[in-house]
Amino acid sequence: MQIKNIAVDQNLKELTPHRTVVLPLACYNTTISEHINGYIPLHWHDEIQFVLVVKGEAGFQINEERIAVRKGDGLFINSGCLHMAEDKNNSGCSYVCLNVAPHFILSQELFATYIAPYIQATNLPYLYIDASEPWGKNILDAVANVHQLIQPPPYYEMDITLQLTLIWRNLIVNGFRLEYDQTEMVKSHRMKEMLHWIHEHYAEKITLDHIARAGQLSRSECCRYFKRMLNTTPLRYVTDYRIQKSLILLQQPQSTVTEVAYQVGFNSTSYFIDQFRKSMNMTPLAYKKHKMNDG
Known part of the structure; x- marks a missing residue:
């Protein structure tokens, strides 16, 4: 099985070029x-x-x-x-x-x-x-x-x-009634700004205040945005994103679980292992061994 990965930039915009040789x-x-x-x-x-x-x-x-x-x-x-x-x-x-x-x-x-x-x-x-x-x-x-x-x-x-x-x-041909809501445009922009900030700073210490400030929102409104649009909390999203980033690093032969934990922003190896197990139903070391054996 070929494992695929979608490359995105810090603003979650996909980097994959969507084109054939001559057509966009x-x-x-x-x-x-x-x-x-x-x-x-x-x-x-x-x-x-x-x-x-x-x-x-x-x-x-x-x-x-x-x-x-x-x-x-x-x-x-x-x-x-x-x-x-x-x-x-x-x-x-x-x-x-x-x-x-x-x-x-x-x-x-x-x-x-x-x-x-x-x-x-x-x-x-x-x-x-x-x-x-x-x-x-x-x-x-x-x-x-x-x-x-x-x-x-x-x-x-x-x-x-x-x-x-x-x-x-x-x-x-269905005749959609099109609307142009400035509030919706601002909401989408603020969400992308918060995600952009997280993806630039995920390896650092992140607080709710940091994320809310990136979207020019209060802490409570920031939480409402994440709950409404992503069905999660801002800090839970950060944890999940760090685990996503760890998957690629764990597949590197020389990497250790502790090194990867700190590289993606966890300040405790044991906490990284605990959160990884909850997300992936296995430990980071088991995941690493599984991928090494697949290779």
């Missing part, structure tokens, strides 16, 4: 359990994303909302929205993921009318794509077609652009 898009199959964490961690990107679940069932979180997507159905995730995914009920979930730069969907002349209003709207972070609806089936069939066209037959670039136009037309 990427289309690939993702098996959730093959990720290094066992799930797809929270991240965002400028590209629009379409998902087609081909096996099992996935649980997605997009901004504050959680939704389950079953085999055969899919999801539209808008540009700039925080999202994560996990396998539901150990179903072995896998899905086709299509990421495409907004400017590539339609010609420049049509962008302002048919693309910009949708990616700027604050009431459209995602859309469930139901395969039993004609418009939904059209979109999902087109996503599957793009996935096949990535293995380039002649003129595949033009064929892909035709499929993208079909996808977008079926998406917007």
Whole structure:
């Protein structure tokens, strides 16, 4: 099994280039359990994303909302929205993921009318794509077609652009009532600022005051943001993020558990071991040995 890892910057923006050699898009199959964490961690990107679940069932979180997507159905995730995914009920979930730069969907002349209003709207972070609806089936069939066209037959670039136009037309033909809420924009920005600060400083001592200050919030409002958007506390998020970072370090042959604990910001090896066991259902040393044996 190939273990995969999504590289993100300090602001949780995914660093993976979503493009083929010549086109600003990427289309690939993702098996959730093959990720290094066992799930797809929270991240965002400028590209629009379409998902087609081909096996099992996935649980997605997009901004504050959680939704389950079953085999055969899919999801539209808008540009700039925080999202994560996990396998539901150990179903072995896998899905086709299509990421495409907004400017590539339609010609420049049509962008302002048919693309910009949708990616700027604050009431459209995602859309469930139901395969039993004609418009939904059209979109999902087109996503599957793009996935096949990535293995380039002649003129595949033009064929892909035709499929993208079909996808977008079926998406917007439903006549969404778009909204632009400044409060929602500020809330998203503040959340990203707090996460950015944590990801820059996770190896240091972090307090609730530090995190709240990064988002220009009070301590209580900071806690409400994390509870509402991530269903956790700020300091619990810090601990979980430190454990995520430790997974890569533990796979380095020369690393020790104590060294890794301090590198990711724990000031006690025993506390690191305790928190790692609660998160991963094994000790850091057992995880390290398991990965060394896999290698």
